[in-house]
Structure formats: structure tokens, C-alpha cells
Amino acid sequence: MSTPKFAVKAQSFHTELKRRVNTYFEEQRKKPTGNFNLYFKAIGFGVALVAVYVHLVFFTPALWLGIAESLVLGGLIAAIGFNVMHDGAHGSFSTNKVVNMMAAFSLNMLGGSSFMWNFKHNIIHHAYTNIDGVDDDIDIQPWLRMSSTQKKYKLHKYQHYYFWFLYSLLYILWIFVMDYQKYFKQKIGNMPLKKMEVKDHVVFWSFKFIHLIIFVGIPIYFAGFTAWLVGFLVTTLFAGLVISIVFQLAHTVEHTHFPMPSEEDGRLADEWAIHQLKTTANFATRNKLISMLVGGLNFQVEHHLFPKISHVHYPAISRIIKQTCREFNVEYIEYPKMRMAIASHVAYLRDMGRG
Template sequence: MATKLHFTNTTQSAFYATVRQRTDAYFTTRSLSRHANSAMWRKTIGLLLSFAGLYLLILLGSFNGWGLLGLAALLGACSALIGFNICHDAIHGAFSANKRVNHAFSLLFHLIGANPYVWNLTHNVVHHTYTNIAGHDEDLEVAPGLIRLSAEEPQHPWHRYQQWYAFPLYGLASLSWVLRKDYVKFFQRTIGQYAPPAHPRKEYWNLFGYKALYYLLFLVVPYLVLPLTWWQLLVGFLTLHLVMGLVLGLVFQLAHVVEGTVFPVPDETGDLQEAWAIHQLRTTANFAPRSLLAGFLCGGLNRQIEHHLFPRVCHIHYPALSRIVKQTAHEFALPYLENTSFWSALRSHYRVLYQFGRST
């Protein structure tokens, strides 16, 4: 039977109580909703129109092979941005106070090849609860056996080179979602050490039905409409997912697998000697916090500290919340980890890969 983890240090709960009180006051005194504002809606409409436009350009435009390949790459990047900015918030219940609106936008996850129900289990439930805990946090299992992201994992000779080959492997992340991972996680008895309840019957239909729809839209229809051979279509499909996967993989890794973040190990009874909120501060890092472009493109995931503490708040509010969280963390003498730019975070991630590839 899997050991259930417990965050046992209740003496640290004052930090979270204080930061929640200050966050509540921020929204209340300004009469602001925690959910999407007009800027968020404009971004949402713009991303969806871009996605539809790129898809139609591929099918109906008069482009040669290289032109189609470029459009496929752009569609992959746009798919990642929709995942970050719209679906991620919606599945967390952060996009809108209306559950139906959140559900509607979560369905867009199917259009980028992923299953929102499985994502909720692996990400919302498991990752957000057991962040950076080997054997529990599924996000550490990027490529089991090939990439080592924890000292608790077995070490193999090829890990000495993982700082080089990890990045191309990240490009396979979305392809794995589309073809393998969602199916595997859906039928596993446990996800990490978490045993999900019996899946509702409709989710079986959703898994197979929406996957079939995705294959129809992105494989069958292009093959029927475009004057392409099967291998040309395959190259375009792979290009879309390599770009999408690389963007997804880098953004998520730069938030948790960088210098300064920790990988806690529970004791034999499953106890972790700290409060849940403190655990989030120690296992999560922001990057490029002052970059408007990073904030816009990443859907606030460059500010993952705020996201992990307040996952039900729309990311459009994270810049304001970060000032509150950072000040409160410093008052309580707690870490607030951040890399000043995307490139500094990337270099830090490289060094952590190097370290885990050699350390025992």
C-alpha cells in the first residue's frame, strides 16, 4: 500500500494565513474579480483567432512545403500558448467564476491533443500537492530512465550527458500526450502514489472520442485536403508537436528544476516536516518576473510561486500578487526564488541537469 504524505509543521501556517489575508484585501479593496478581466478576454480571443487562422491557412492557403512547415511550427507554438493561457486557468477553475465557462474553455485542451480530465488528476491533484517529491510528483517523470531529476532516482551512465539530450526530449512531451501518456495515466491504478477514484463512464467516451477527433482534424483532414505524401504530412505533424513540446517542457521545468529549489524526501511514515505553503516556496521558482512578454506568453507560468499558492486566481493578476507574496515571504524569512530572465533560468536548469547526471 502506498504511503500517504502529510505536511506536519503547523507552526509555519502563519505565513499562508497572512498572505491569503493580504491577497483577499487586494481584491476586496479594489472591487476586483479573481477571475479573467477584459485584458484576459482580449488575449483569449486573440489566441483562438490565431489558432483558427493558422489551421485554415494550412488547409486553404497556397503554400509550398517549406511554407506549410513554418505554419505547422507556428501552430505548435500557438497550441502551447492556448494551453498555458486559457486551458490551464480553466481547468484550475481560475478563468471564470462560472463553472460552465471554465468547463467550456477546458475542452479546448482536446484541440491541442491533451485530455483535461487526465491533466486535472496529474497536475491539479498530484503535482500541486506533492511538488518535487520523487515517486509522487508526476512532473519529475519527464522521460523515466532517460532524464534523472531527483537524487532518489537510479543513476545510469548515460545521465552524464543528460544536460545535452534532455532538451530535444522535451520536444516529445506533447507528442507523448497525443499518442501515449493520456491513455497510460487514465488506466493506471495509481498516479505517482495517488489512487484516483473510479473514472466516470463519460470520461471513457471523452478520452477516445476527442482523441479520434484530434487525429481526424490534424491527420486525416490535412491528408485529404493537401497535396502531400504521407511522409510529408508526418513531418509537418512532428514539427507541430516538437515545437509545442519544447515550449511546454521548458516552461514547466524552469519553474521547479533550477538551482535553489529542493526535492524533499518524506520520512518512513510519510511525514514532511513543513507546512504545505512553505513546501511550495521551497520547490518553486519564478523566472523573468519583470518581462511583460514572458508574462503574456507564458500565461503567468513564469510566476509559478503565485500560481502554486493561488491556483484558482487567474494568471492576469499574478504581477500584482507577486509583490504581496514576495514581501510576506521576506517578512517571515522564507525563500522567494526567482531567476531574472528566461536565459538565466535556462542556464540554471542546465546546471541542475548536469548535477543530477553526476551526483549519487
């Protein structure tokens, strides 16, 4: 399908919203990027990951402790992705471009590709959220039916039961399968991939090799194949489940929309900002522990409206966004508890599976 176009409104909700948020930062004399708390958290997660890795690989703990540490390692991988890589890739981690690049590069060290992520997430997903045929995040066919516009198969009747297993496979498939599919096809879904320069090819292959050495070669050499396999599977499956749940709760719940452009002119009914509000949901925003661990991605509405603002500012600007939504009569989707959002996601998958 061709790239959809958003409606243009005379009285733009987005223009007024940006004005109010910009005024907030000017009045508070704050920069929209990260602060000391974020940098301290990033260093803490990084040091913890190295410490757990070293103990697992070079000290080979007992089975029960090794499994527990592997779960922690998986959680730390997800936390670094949420807090460091994600902000860095959006250019909101720091005012320094080099620091942002280094933060985004953490994905390469963890086995992914920052080049692929930038195009898939920053460009496609953030621009065309929940649009079937464009947003690759809701294209899990034929295994899951994430939108009413997608074909329904018999197995989808049970997708609200087996999705947990599929979600756990995300990270391992991401680093060993999906990145390579995008690389060789030079496409993400139906969207042609941005042309890769020589340096992009070098970074892609060199860091894939480095990741294999660090997370496969060295552990097998020092801990043995069986111990590595158990630990690696526990780590990657847990990381995949956490990453999947956090991102899916943001867009595939009962109250979010899945708009499609007009067949006549390819236009969507709403302007971009309202489209983001209709397709995005928050969860557990008053839970400071969850907010800290998931890098503010439970404030997904704020993130989608202002992706270049660091997540450390989301609680403050959420009040501005809610007030503006009330004045413009725009729905602001939010689940008070994480368990409520999970229940809504399960219910949504059940509804999609039943057609």
C-alpha cells in the same frame, strides 16, 4: 509510498499570506478570476490557430512557409494551453463554471485529456510538488534523473545535452502514449486514478477520435501524407519543447528543493505553503511579452500558492508574497531573465547526471 503529510505550524505563514491577498482583492474590488484582457487574448489565440490551420491544410503553402507556419501553430497550441486551458482547469479563467469547463476542454480539442490533466496536475503536482515517487512531473525515468533520490544510470552523464530532444517529444507522447497509459493502468505514477464515470470514458475516446480527424485525417486528405508528416512533426515537436521548458524552469533548477517525507511518520518538515516556495521558482517576471505568451506561468510561485487566482493578477500579488516572505524569513526563488533560468536548469541536470 503513502501520501505525505505536511507539517502544521502554530503561526502559519500560509494563513497570513491568504489574509493579505484576500484583503488586496477586497480593497481593490476585483475578482480573482480572469478579466477582459484575458478573454481578448484567448479569442485572439483561438482565431490565430484556426487561421494558420486552414492555410496550412487547405492552401498548402510552399515548404519554407509551411514549416514557418507549423512552428507558429505549435506555439499557438502551447499558448492556448498556458493561457486558456490552464486557467480554466483551475477554475480561475472566469467566475462562470461553464466557461471554465469550456476553457479546460480546449485540451481535449488539442489531443489531450482534461480528466487526466486535472488529476495529474491539479491534484497530485500542486499538492506534492517535487516529491519523488508522488509528483509525476519529475518522473522521467530512466531517461532523465530529476532528483538525487532517483537511481543514476550512465546515460545521465549526458542528460544536460540530450534533454532538448526528449522535451520536444513531450506533446506527441502526451497525446498518443501517456494518456492511454494512464487510462488503461488507471494510475498516474504510483497514485490510483480517480474512478471514471461513463461520461468520462465517452469524452476521452470521442475527443481522441476528433483530434485524429482534425489533425491527422483531414490534413493527409487535403495536403498529402508527406506534407502532413513534416508539418505535424514540426508543430508537435516545437509545442512539446515550449511546454516542457516552461514547466521545468518552474521546479527543476539549482535553487529549488526536492523534500522527502520522514520514513517514520510520512511527514514533511514544512507546512504546505513554505513547501511550495522551496520547490518553485519564477523567471523573467518583468518581461511582459513572456508573461503574456506563457499565461503568467513565469510567476510560478504565485500560481502554486494561489492556483485559483487567474494569472492576470500575479504581478500584483507577487509584491504581497515577496513582502510576506521577507517578514517570515522564507526564501523567494526568482531568476531575472529566462536565459538565466535555462542555464540553471542545464546546470541542475548536469549535477544530477554526475551524481
